[in-house]
Amino acid sequence: MSELKIGFIGLGNMGGRMATCITAAGIDVLAFDPIAENVTAAGARPAPSAAAVTEASDIILLSLPKSTVVEAVMLGADGVLSRLGKGQIVVDLSTSAPDSTRMIAEKVEAAGATYLDAGISGGAAAAEKGQLVLMVGGPETDLERARPTLELFSAKIFHTGASGAGHTTKLINNFLNAITLSATAEAMVAGKKAGLDLEVLLDVINNSSGVSFASLNRFPKIIKGDYLKGGLTNSLMMKDVVAYVDLIGALGMASPNSAGPLASFGLANALGYADEISNTVVDAIGDVSGGVRLFENVPNDGNHSKKEES
Template sequence: MPGASHTRSQEVGHRVGHRQFEAEEQGMGRQVGVIGLGNMGGNMAITLARKGVVVTGLDPSSAACERVAAQGVAIAGDLAALAASSDVIVLSLPKAEHVEAVCLGEAGLVSRVRPGTVVVDTTTSTPETSRRVAAAFAEVGADFLDAPVSGGPAGAAAGTMTMVIGGSEAALAKALPALEAMSATRVHIGAVGAGNIAKIANNLLAAAHLITTAEAVTMAARAGVAPEKLLEGINAGSGRSAASQGMFPTWVLNKAYDSGFTMGLMRKDVGLAQQLIAELGLDLPLAAATAQAWKASAETLADGEDFCAIARRTSEDLFGKGE
């Protein structure tokens, strides 16, 4: 959900506008499969269908399937049927373990895909999982990209997401028409796993910025400065961030808390950062403090709450919903 930074020199592709998906020109079919039709995956599938892509979806939830079917997305009977009809397969799943189960489990996707298929995993997963899954697909002649996304359900619905991508340039070139139809910005970070490393770093910063912005707003409010005016000043200066520019005006100060990204998902992503830091043997005290704050927030904020509600831990008076 939180926006990734834009490294222009490595950006691949360009904005789609209203151009339809012309995959034949890239030497591949026009058919895309989407596995996972929740808030993100469902909106990706609908966006692709709206732009002229033949889309097949799959999800265990009948309600999720019905929602996208009403918008022109075909529903596959099973994993084998989806794989048989898809040139590009997009995964939109909650966690790394779900990616492994879908791809490498008994009768999983790796045993179903056709040679030449490109699997694009938009899940915020781990680099180790991505590398393991990519190796399995390579053995059957398929390609794999880890391409976690930012922009939330609204970005998925509008086709304005940012994707940070790990994988080979050849695989990216084959999948690019589909990715262009789904997103506004694509940054090729490096080899398989690099996309997830970039997304983990991005979300660690977003998690920290929400807390530091809440603290700065609280300090200024107690000193007599209105939060809205403080943010206007910060956003004109060097302290600005996606939290001050987007999250606080859109979801915090108005107490809407309806971004579509949950506390549970951000806790998961901060945990991935903490895990990676430990694996690398690094001592990063501010990252550790951020992780501890998000872990402690479970005492008062349930996993299903909006992730911006972390601000309430700083000041319930300023940021709480009240009665």
């Protein structure tokens, strides 16, 4: 492992887990998050600002909610860009719009530094185990410099192309994730209403043509009442699908398959599940299908938003 100084900005749901993987390896991390407890919980040293992290680091890792936040942190007054110098590497682990990524990368390059866009996949469980999959856009030589750090929280790292390619790959992957999750949720509600044994139904699906990541890894736990809390929320899933649709529009192509996840996660957000893990989309579909719950001990007494207000 090199002696590059590591900085981290944004230690929320995913960032905190990734930072913890680094500090657990005995490596010092200087970090900033608006919630100071997130920094100490990850075993990192607190910095007073993103600018302070930038000044003291060779590699600056970002894990932020969306492009507008990334732009504010990177380009805002006293932001990361204002403190970047020659040879530094910024790795954006957020799910960002490729156009925004390329715009920031040009500004970072003009400052003599490098901007790598690194989409991540695997969710909270993989982040905790250091088993994420990374899809990285930007100069490959700089990826190799950053690789020893990135390998502390990832199992596989793919160089996907020039700047923006990593985030483009992430949006495409997340779109498929959204489709299979929402479609499998609907299928499970249908199976429940039809009186099928859901364990048998899943066994059939997982040994047949309907198999997916959702059916293999999510629903065997969901049907037992474990929603795998801590992963991507319904609001963030919706944000990613909308970003994918924006990408498709910019590419000048049709997206007939985006209607399903837009409707499903839009429903979940409307019914009050916005800040809950996206796996609860199955409950939103269940709510409008007669109050169905896959697991008997999970409440099914009507609309979730009404329950929250009671």
